[in-house]
Amino acid sequence: MSLFPPRTFVDRAIYHDGQTAAARRIQVEVMPLEKLLVLHLDDGAKLTWPLDEVRQVPDLAGKDQLVLRRAGTGTERIIVANATDIGLIRATAPNLGRKDPVPQKGRILRWASAAVGAVALIIFVLVPVMADQLARFLPPEGEKALGDATLLQIRRALDETGFSELPICDSRKGTYALRQIERRLAANADLPIDLTVHVLDHPMVNAFALPGGHIVLFRGLIDEAETPEEVAAVFAHEMGHVEARDPTRIALRSAGSIGVLGLLFGDFAGGALVLFLTERLIQADYTREAEAAADAYAHSLLLAADLPPHGIATFFERLQDSYGDEPAILQHFLSHPEMGDRIAAARAATPAFFEGRQLLTETEWQALRAICDRY
Amino acid sequence: MTEGQGPWAAGKKLDTSTHRSPWPHAAGADPSPRVTPQDDARPRFSVPPASGQLATGFAGRRGRLFGLAFRTSLLTILTLGIYRFWMKTRLRRWYWSAVRPGGTPLEYTGTPIEKLLGFLMAVVIMAFYIGVVNLILMFVSFAVLADNYAAYLTSFLGVIPLWFYASYRSRRYVLARTRWRGIRFGLEPGAWGYTWRAILHWMVTILSLGLLWPRMTFALEKYKIDRTSFGSVRLHQGGKWTMLYRIALLPILSGLTMVGIGVWILYLDPIGPMVPDPFSDVRQLGPRNPERIWLLVLAGMVGCVGIVRYIVQSKAIMANHKTAGGVGLIAAPRTGRVLWIYSMGYFLTYLCMVLLMIPLLMLLGFYQLGFEPDFGEGPVSAIPEWVLIVAGLILYFSIFLTWSVLRHPLVTLPLWRHYAETLTITGEAELAQIRQRDRDEFSEAEGFAEALDVGAAI
Numbered sequence: 001m002s003l004f005p006p007r008t009f010v011d012r013a014i015y016h017d018g019q020t021a022a023a024r025r026i027q028v029e030v031m032p033l034e035k036l037l038v039l040h041l042d043d044g045a046k047l048t049w050p051l052d053e054v055r056q057v058p059d060l061a062g063k064d065q066l067v068l069r070r071a072g073t074g075t076e077r078i079i080v081a082n083a084t085d086i087g088l089i090r091a092t093a094p095n096l097g098r099k100d101p102v103p104q105k106g107r108i109l110r111w112a113s114a115a116v117g118a119v120a121l122i123i124f125v126l127v128p129v130m131a132d133q134l135a136r137f138l139p140p141e142g143e144k145a146l147g148d149a150t151l152l153q154i155r156r157a158l159d160e161t162g163f164s165e166l167p168i169c170d171s172r173k174g175t176y177a178l179r180q181i182e183r184r185l186a187a188n189a190d191l192p193i194d195l196t197v198h199v200l201d202h203p204m205v206n207a208f209a210l211p212g213g214h215i216v217l218f219r220g221l222i223d224e225a226e227t228p229e230e231v232a233a234v235f236a237h238e239m240g241h242v243e244a245r246d247p248t249r250i251a252l253r254s255a256g257s258i259g260v261l262g263l264l265f266g267d268f269a270g271g272a273l274v275l276f277l278t279e280r281l282i283q284a285d286y287t288r289e290a291e292a293a294a295d296a297y298a299h300s301l302l303l304a305a306d307l308p309p310h311g312i313a314t315f316f317e318r319l320q321d322s323y324g325d326e327p328a329i330l331q332h333f334l335s336h337p338e339m340g341d342r343i344a345a346a347r348a349a350t351p352a353f354f355e356g357r358q359l360l361t362e363t364e365w366q367a368l369r370a371i372c373d374r375y
Numbered sequence: 376m377t378e379g380q381g382p383w384a385a386g387k388k389l390d391t392s393t394h395r396s397p398w399p400h401a402a403g404a405d406p407s408p409r410v411t412p413q414d415d416a417r418p419r420f421s422v423p424p425a426s427g428q429l430a431t432g433f434a435g436r437r438g439r440l441f442g443l444a445f446r447t448s449l450l451t452i453l454t455l456g457i458y459r460f461w462m463k464t465r466l467r468r469w470y471w472s473a474v475r476p477g478g479t480p481l482e483y484t485g486t487p488i489e490k491l492l493g494f495l496m497a498v499v500i501m502a503f504y505i506g507v508v509n510l511i512l513m514f515v516s517f518a519v520l521a522d523n524y525a526a527y528l529t530s531f532l533g534v535i536p537l538w539f540y541a542s543y544r545s546r547r548y549v550l551a552r553t554r555w556r557g558i559r560f561g562l563e564p565g566a567w568g569y570t571w572r573a574i575l576h577w578m579v580t581i582l583s584l585g586l587l588w589p590r591m592t593f594a595l596e597k598y599k600i601d602r603t604s605f606g607s608v609r610l611h612q613g614g615k616w617t618m619l620y621r622i623a624l625l626p627i628l629s630g631l632t633m634v635g636i637g638v639w640i641l642y643l644d645p646i647g648p649m650v651p652d653p654f655s656d657v658r659q660l661g662p663r664n665p666e667r668i669w670l671l672v673l674a675g676m677v678g679c680v681g682i683v684r685y686i687v688q689s690k691a692i693m694a695n696h697k698t699a700g701g702v703g704l705i706a707a708p709r710t711g712r713v714l715w716i717y718s719m720g721y722f723l724t725y726l727c728m729v730l731l732m733i734p735l736l737m738l739l740g741f742y743q744l745g746f747e748p749d750f751g752e753g754p755v756s757a758i759p760e761w762v763l764i765v766a767g768l769i770l771y772f773s774i775f776l777t778w779s780v781l782r783h784p785l786v787t788l789p790l791w792r793h794y795a796e797t798l799t800i801t802g803e804a805e806l807a808q809i810r811q812r813d814r815d816e817f818s819e820a821e822g823f824a825e826a827l828d829v830g831a832a833i
Contacts, residue, residue, distance in 0.1 A: 014479065016557030021606055021809035023479060023556055057482060059443070059465045061473030062434025065480065075811060077557045079479065102488055111495040118499040122506040130507065134514045142517035256510035260502045 012082050015039060018075025028078065028085075032092045039078070054093040055100075066090075071100060119260055127256035128249075135248040140193050140212070143248055147212030150251050151198070154216075158202055169199040169219060174371025177364040181232050184359060188304040191243055197235075201372045205319065207234050209241040211248040219372045225315060228360040228368065233311030233346070236301045240294030246286050295342055299349035306357040313346040428705075429800040433792040434480070435473030437784035443469055444783040448776050460490040466783070471553065473788075474795045477803065485552035493548075493821060508533060536570050543569040543599070544821065550603065551815035559812050563602035572598060585627055589619035592689050600697060607810040614696035622688045626681035633674045640667050683717070684710040694798075701805040707797045716793065720786035728777045732770075 015026040029038040030051075037049040049070055057067040057077070066086045068078040080086055090096060102108075138146070155165035182197055193213040205220040215238045217231070225231045241247055286294070299309040316339065360368065447462035464487045471483035512529050543566040550560040576591035593616035600612035644664075687710045694706035 016479075018557040019811050020807060021556045021558045022807040023477075057468075057472070059468035059472065060480070061436075061439070061469050062475070062480065063439075064434070067472070067480065067482070075554070075557045075559075077482070104488065104492065108488065108492055108495075111492055111499075115495040115498040115502075119502050122502050126503075127506050127510060130510055134510070138514065138518050142519075146517045252510060252514065255513040256506045260506040 012080075012085065014079040014081075015041065016075075016077045016079075018077065026078070028080070030088060030092050037093075051093050052095050054089070054096060055098060056096045058097075058099075071095075071098075073100075122260055123257050127253050127260075131249050131252035131256065134252055135245050138211075138248060138252075143193065143245075144212035146248065146251055147196075147210040147214040150210050151214055151216065154210075155200065158200070167201045169201050169372035171367070171371050171373060173364075173367035174199070174369075177228075177360055177368035178371065180360055180364060181228065181235055181368075184305050184307070185232065185236055185239060185301060189239060189243070189301055191239065192245075193242065195239070195242070199371050207238055209238040209247045211245075211251050213242055214247075215239065215242065222369055222371065224319065226318070227311065227314075228365050229308055229311040229356070230315040231311075231368070232305075232307050232359055233298065233302060233309065233315065236298035236307075237294050237312065239301065240297030241286065241290070243297055244290060244293055246290050246294070250286070291342070295345060299346065303349070303351075307359060308354055308356050309349040310346050313343045316343050427801060427803050429477035429803050431795045431798040431800070432475040432478060433473055433795040434475055435469065435788060435792070437788055440469060440788055441780065441784045444780045445776075448779050452772050452776065457491075460487040460494065463487075463490065467549075470787075470791060474791065476555065476798070476800055479556055482554045483552055484554060485548070490821065536574060539570040539573040540566045541821075546599065547815070548817050548821045551817055555605070556806070557811075558606040558809060559814065561604045561812050561815055562599070563604075565598070565602055569595070569598055585630055588627070589623045589689070590616045592616070593619060593693065596693050600693075604812060605699060605809065606812050608699045610697060610699045612693065612697055614693065618692060618696075619685075619689050622685050622692070626678055626685050629674050629678035629681055633671060633678060636667070636671045636674060640671070680710075680714065683714050687713045700802075700808075702800065702802040705799040705801060706794075707799075708794055709797070712793050713790065716786065716789045720782075720789065723785050724778065724781045727781055728774060731773060731777055 013026050013028050015024045016022075017024070024042050026042065027040040029040065031038060032051070035051045037051055037054055039047040039049065041047065053071045055069050055071055057069055060067060064081060064083070066080045066089060068080065068089070070076060080089060152165065155168075158166045178197055178199065182195060186195060191213065195213045195215060197215045197217070199217050199219060199222065202218045203220040203223075204218045205224050207215070207217045207221050209215050215235065217234070221234065222231060225234075295312075298312070302309045302311070443465060447458065447465055450458040451462050464483075464485055467483045467485065471481040474481050512533075516529070543562075547562040547564070547566070550562045553560045573595055576594060580588050580591045593612075593614070597612040600610050603610045687708050691706040691708055694704045697704055
């Protein structure tokens with residue numbers, strides 16, 4: 001005893017044979033026992049569709065219709081437009097909602113790996129190589145403009161209100177003290193470009209260099225340092241990056257990479273992506289070699305300026321002692337695995353019985369620490 | 376099987392490309408009694424179509440569309456954008472099936488997988504172009520001009536030809552995946568021809584201060600339509616470009632009027648000195664007759680209405696001159712209705728966005744007032760920054776979600792419905808003669824358009 005009568009006619013259906021644009025009125029006979037759908041055309045011809053091959057066309061807007069097709073890529077269609085008939089088809093066709101198997105899995109995999117490979121090749125090989133070459137030929141004015149643009153972008157990204165730029169700290173006495181450090185170091189250096197030094201009013205313990213001789217210290221770094229010599233040590237390190245033009249290379253690289261990554265993610269994450277890359281620029285992931293070179297540069301520069309190279313070592317060690325388990329804070333300075341080596345190298349670079357010349361008076365040092373105070 | 380186009384052949388393609396999304400309507404006769412009881416009871420036509428004519432119905436409802444758009448957009452965010460190919464496919468299936476010329480729904484047969492594949496192919500080529508070209512432009516702009524705006528501008532100009540190219544290719548893909556009555560549409564290859572024509576027409580239009588705008592509208596539409604087929608039948612765009620001047624006069628004249636008023640109140644009889652003259656010892660006078668600025672605003676508003684009217688009615692006029700053998704179209708969209716849909720739709724969308732933003736902004740404000748001082752100065756404030764970033768991301772994505780979801784039920788759907796319901800197809804008897812055409816594999820799908828974000832509407 002079947003649940004359904006063996007012969008049920010679905011009336012009011014339209015058949016498109018997929019060969020002509022004619023619309024033919026048909027009667028559909030549902031035969032659940034034989035698992036068949038028999039289409040009676042208007043000219044008396046009959047077509048049979050196995051019930052388990054009947055599929056519905058998905059995501060139909062109007063629920064008053066059901067559009068049927070056969071499994072596979074055929075172009076025939078049956079349109080059923082009566083609620084009772086739709087219910088009958090739904091109850092008898094077992095695989096109505098099944099999807100056709102995805103035909104090109106291998107192809108997708110190949111193209112996906114090609115795309116990933118191409119993007120990786122461009123971001124990790126082509127763009128860096130080109131950026132390194134181009135950075136050499138960028139004239140000083142161009143480098144300066146690139147640095148100005150980047151600094152503005154960073155100040156905007158770090159401003160918490162999102163509507164203006166992070167303020168630059170420039171109390172008169174603090175700026176004077178900062179100039180003292182800059183003069184002392186610059187007098188002993190032979191930089192290809194004039195320095196522009198800023199302190200940004202932000203609690204992050206960080207400092208970085210930008211193209212065009214920009215050196216930027218965050219307020220958090222000055223707060224955390226206990227002596228002017230520690231600030232000078234960080235300063236000298238950043239001068240090493242300026243000397244090697246590391247920031248110019250990074251900025252050109254990010255110019256090439258931003259567009260490519262934006263392409264991958266589509267418009268939906270464009271804004272978030274720019275933020276992310278700005279972050280990358282601040283945290284400037286230089287290579288080990290670049291860091292080591294900047295350290296070496298800093299050591300000899302500090303010695304030439306009668307300043308102790310181990311300033312950076314005491315600074316790092318104190319940070320490690322205080323916040324050893326707080327990776328978020330020290331990511332710039334301490335996330336490098338070779339940090340211990342760098343501390344050791346700074347100590348080794350300091351001659352025994354080293355006696356430096358005073359960098360700042362106590363008053364000047366206090367003025368520098370208060371550089372972000374207004375009035 | 377692409378057979379010769381008989382003179383009897385009929386088939387129809389109308390570009391009611393609303394909202395930047397060109398999509399085909401098909402028209403044709405239905406020899407059977409009406410199959411479709413419309414599932415919403417809106418009045419269709421005050422006058423029923425004459426014999427041999429087919430009215431176009433629209434069967435979609437806002438609530439269902441909202442649900443579909445919300446689910447698929449959320450999945451898109453959660454999958455970092457991968458699901459967008461599925462989202463696009465499902466939304467298109469929905470919209471296409473909502474449009475029912477002669478009671479038979481259109482069908483969209485594109486698949487997400489082919490879109491993904493096409494996108495991956497485009498990435499391989501575009502990543503190279505964008506990465507290398509951006510870098511060189513950036514370098515040249517800083518090295519030569521010491522400025523990055525030049526780079527943005529050149530970079531933008533460099534993408535324009537690709538944009539036209541991609542939009543034609545994308546149209547070809549969409550038409551190849553559109554069927555009505557089981558018969559495929561198709562568009563001949565011709566993307567480069569379209570690209571250089573479009574660039575030339577744009578240049579001519581700009582050089583003629585907009586006076587030759589109708590010529591561009593008509594020529595580009597004709598290029599596309601004359602290469603479009605429904606099954607075995609080629610479409611034809613009839614008429615002349617001068618027929619569009621009837622509706623182009625209003626925006627052109629208001630534009631010229633605005634220029635005239637601008638010259639008057641800025642140079643001939645200035646409202647007031649824009650920059651105080653340091654060498655003049657005459658004190659700066661107050662503005663003279665500043666109410667004249669309203670003339671400019673008035674002309675601007677008339678111009679905006681004129682532009683919308685031009686966009687809507689130029690489609691209608693050109694649709695009424697499209698033929699395919701014995702089949703034709705009668706399109707009667709109403710400018711006022713379209714203006715109403717746009718203004719109400721976007722107003723409601725923005726209203727919802729603002730309402731949604733209020734709790735989020737309050738949360739942020741609460742956080743800033745209540746928690747941040749506790750961490751005080753010093754290095755621990757690195758933690759609030761992390762929280763801020765997460766909050767910012769949530770804010771960013773909810774704006775994205777609200778915008779991309781609400782646009783569908785509030786703007787796109789009513790527009791499609793209006794264009795569909797004001798469209799009639801003539802010459803239904805010719806339809807039975809139209810044969811199927813071969814499948815256009817077109818494996819690149821709309822990869823380039825996807826990569827360039829062309830036609831982001833659906």
